[in-house]
Amino acid sequence: MNTDTGFDQEPFAAAIPRSESVLLLPKMDCPSEENLIRMALAGVAGIGSLNFDLAAHTLSVTHQGEAQAILSCLAPLGLGAQLITSEPIADGAWPEIEPVDxxxxxxxxxxxxxxxxxxxxxxxxxxxxxxxxxxxxxxxxxxxxxxxxxxxxxxxxxxxxxxxxxxxxxxxxxxxxxxxxxxxxxxxxxxxxxxxxxxxxxxxxxxxxxxxxxxxxxxxxxxxxxxxxxxxxxxxxxxxxxxxxxxxxxxxxxxxxxxxxxxxxxxxxxxxxxxxxxxxxxx
Structure with missing residues (x-):
């Protein structure tokens, strides 16, 4: 599993719940599709991190708000996006993004x-x-x-x-x-x-x-x-x-x-x- 994000980290309003949602994307298996997902979610406010597992065809997203907003953005790509789980994240547990070279x-x-x-x-x-x-x-x-x-x-x-x-x-x-x-x-x-x-x-x-x-x-x-x-x-x-x-x-x-x-x-x-x-x- 690899944690990565293409989004700037912004301050999050404490009143909006934070969640980690795991999505199944059966047709996600190459970098062009990963880049499409990044661009599709770039306009969604409150994204914390994207965690791709290409072998399992899954994507874990830490975010604020409803997971349905993420599914709505991914639906036009035709990758068969389905929500598997969506669990709340405790205060102070927002993941840190490791710097890359x-x-x-x-x-x-x-x-x-x-x-x-x-x-x-x-x-x-x-x-x-x-x-x-x-x-x-x-x-x-x-x-x-x-x-x-x-x-x-x-x-x-x-x-x-x-x-x-x-x-x-x-x-x-x-x-x-x-x-x-x-x-x-x-x-x-x-x-x-x-x-x-x-x-x-x-x-x-x-x-x-x-x-x-x-x-x-x-x-x-x-x-x-x-x-x-x-x-x-x-x-x-x-x-x-x-x-x-x-x-x-x-x-x-x-x-x-x-x-x-x-x-x-x-x-x-x-x-x-x-x-x-x-x-x-x-x-």
């Missing part, structure tokens, strides 16, 4: 952004050259990661409204790219394609190595806050997508069919599109 985390985020941005370009170019929808779609997964890190860096010192506009811009870019990739899958499925399996496996392996490097960069800081732990889990999930591209390339070689490439391209594109939809639902 903002400068160190910013350096790590910049490296992650550089790696994911570079791999987005590499996979996109090679995907087009190799006629591989799997590489094209995996490049979009890298773009989605880069967008998360851009938002994390951009959010420092910015207003809530500006953060949301930036998130919406990233969401629309993801929608356009994901729809383009799905269109490419349909086009190549109808007209036929000859994906170069060697390029698929080679570039897929490079992307896999890039995500392993990202994991190594985040590993020492994944306990410094929910946002860093989320980035660690997100990069770990990306490894699965990279392995999917490599395996699809091997299946193309073995079967002589382009369909393994089309299938992995379709699946990854849909995943990116679902993530973009959640970003755009942020009000």
């Amino acid at each position: 903002d400068a160190g985390e910013a350096r790590t985020l910049r490296w992650l952004l550089a790696i994911n941005g570079l791999m987005f370009l590499v996979e996109m170019v090679w995907g087009l050259l190799a006629e591989s929808t799997g590489l094209i779609a995996d490049s979009l997964d890298m773009f989605a990661d880069a967008a998360v890190y851009i938002l994390a860096l951009y959010a420092v010192g910015r207003s809530v409204a500006l953060k949301r506009r930036a998130a919406h811009l990233a969401g629309w870019l993801q929608v356009i790219l994901a729809l383009g990739a799905l269109g490419e899958v349909v086009h190549r499925g109808v007209t036929g394609s000859e994906p170069e399996s060697v390029a698929m496996m080679g570039i897929g392996a490079v992307a896999l190595a890039a995500n392993v490097i990202c994991l190594m960069l985040i590993a020492k800081k994944r306990h410094h806050g929910a946002h860093m732990k989320a980035s660690y889990i997100f990069s770990a999930n990306d490894v699965i997508a990279n392995l999917g591209v490599v395996i699809a390339g091997a299946l193309v070689t073995w079967t002589g069919s382009p369909y393994p490439d089309l299938v992995v391209g379709f699946v990854i594109s849909v995943i990116v599109l679902i993530g973009a939809r959640r970003i755009l639902r942020l009000q």
